[in-house]
Amino acid sequence: MKLDFLxxxxxxxxxxxxxxxxxxxxxxxxxxxxxxxxxILKRLMTYNTDFADKIVMAVALIYAPLLIWFLGFSLFINGVKVEIFKNNTVQYYTYSSRGHSLLHYQFGLQDIEQITIKKRPFNCVKLSIKIRNPIFLEGHEKKLNKLVSVSTITDKLKADAFMHEMKQFQSNKSDNQVS
Incomplete structure (x- = not known):
């Protein structure tokens, strides 16, 4: 697959x-x-009691993982996307520094092995796509000879449009094989 259609x-x-x-x-x-x-932590540290120390540890143990999760989630949301082109080529972008999207994988619709859809809040779904032998495009172009799993969170209507596109592609493929 060439990058002419970019x-x-x-x-x-x-x-x-x-x-x-x-x-x-x-x-x-x-x-x-x-x-x-x-x-709150500054105020608790001034008391210098055992109870205050326990509260400080509890706050730190609860807040630090939440902070890390929110930072990672924001990177995932801002960078990950899947684009489908008219020539049945699909591109998977992942996040890079500063939340910008970076082209990671390129593959055809025929390379998709399995699609898993999980419901998420706010009328969203998580699409997990297993791809057979995608082209890895970070730094240099290299065809991977393995099964790769990618995922993105998208709107339910766009996920339905993607599934309709896949069914249409598969029906066109089966019609071509019969003829």
């Missing part, structure tokens, strides 16, 4: 639908919660 507009793009809302809310929320937690 100038074309994708037929369908699967990405997180609430990305703009999440980006507007999570940053200020994270900063305000961090300031409140630091203020």
């Amino acid at each position: 100038q074309d507009e994708p037929k369908l793009t699967l990405m997180f639908p609430l990305k703009d809302t999440f980006n507007r809310v999570w940053g200020p929320s994270l900063i305000s919660i961090s300031v409140m937690i630091l203020w």
